[in-house]
Amino acid sequence: GNSVTQMEGPVTLSEEAFLTINCTYTATGYPSLFWYVQYPGEGLQLLLKATKADDKGSNKGFEATYRKETTSFHLEKGSVQVSDSAVYFCALIRGGSQGNLIFGKGTKLSVKP
Amino acid sequence: EAGVAQSPRYKIIEKRQSVAFWCNPISGHATLYWYQQILGQGPKLLIQFQNNGVVDDSQLPKDRFSAERLKGVDSTLKIQPAKLEDSAVYLCASSTRGGTGELFFGEGSRLTVL
Numbered sequence: 001g002n003s004v005t006q007m008e009g010p011v012t013l014s015e016e017a018f019l020t021i022n023c024t025y026t027a028t029g030y031p032s033l034f035w036y037v038q039y040p041g042e043g044l045q046l047l048l049k050a051t052k053a054d055d056k057g058s059n060k061g062f063e064a065t066y067r068k069e070t071t072s073f074h075l076e077k078g079s080v081q082v083s084d085s086a087v088y089f090c091a092l093i094r095g096g097s098q099g100n101l102i103f104g105k106g107t108k109l110s111v112k113p
Numbered sequence: 114e115a116g117v118a119q120s121p122r123y124k125i126i127e128k129r130q131s132v133a134f135w136c137n138p139i140s141g142h143a144t145l146y147w148y149q150q151i152l153g154q155g156p157k158l159l160i161q162f163q164n165n166g167v168v169d170d171s172q173l174p175k176d177r178f179s180a181e182r183l184k185g186v187d188s189t190l191k192i193q194p195a196k197l198e199d200s201a202v203y204l205c206a207s208s209t210r211g212g213t214g215e216l217f218f219g220e221g222s223r224l225t226v227l
Binding site: 004032034041042043044045046049089091092093100101103104105106 | 117169217220
């Protein structure tokens, strides 16, 4: 079946540190991949996406590259800020599907000043 | 542009009682989703509507959960009777159409079943 596996949290970093949150997936066909973010007290929101192999999604200084050979979509940011503290969810949708997102369990990030 | 509206934000009930959650999606969004998010887990789809028709309800516990989207706009999710394991945040989301993966979520309705 289709599934997403994320690294366990919580992750605690100091401001300006480099961030990597690992995400791997299992899917039939060619899925589209997403990172969603949930800031404290807010709803989930789309952070970035990639729809085919080798695509790089980017937004707000975050990047993730769709690696078909390793079935991965790791989230990275070169210099995190306190305001990046949130829960990050990796998700997929099957290629050609009219269906829904399948989410990982989420990784909580805390950034200390 | 107004976002996805949900109510109530919080609800505490005893087991075997009933509860209903309401969602108003972004205007013009044809697809509406209800997700269940249990603490420490990612959201899990309960039901997906396209306009007022059901696209996917394969993970909806139909013996106790029901949902409707009359007139293809707002939607109600009901649980009756509630169990302890139904304690979760119920997320409503909408999108312009199914299959994009680009969903707009409400803030959620947190249910505690005692």
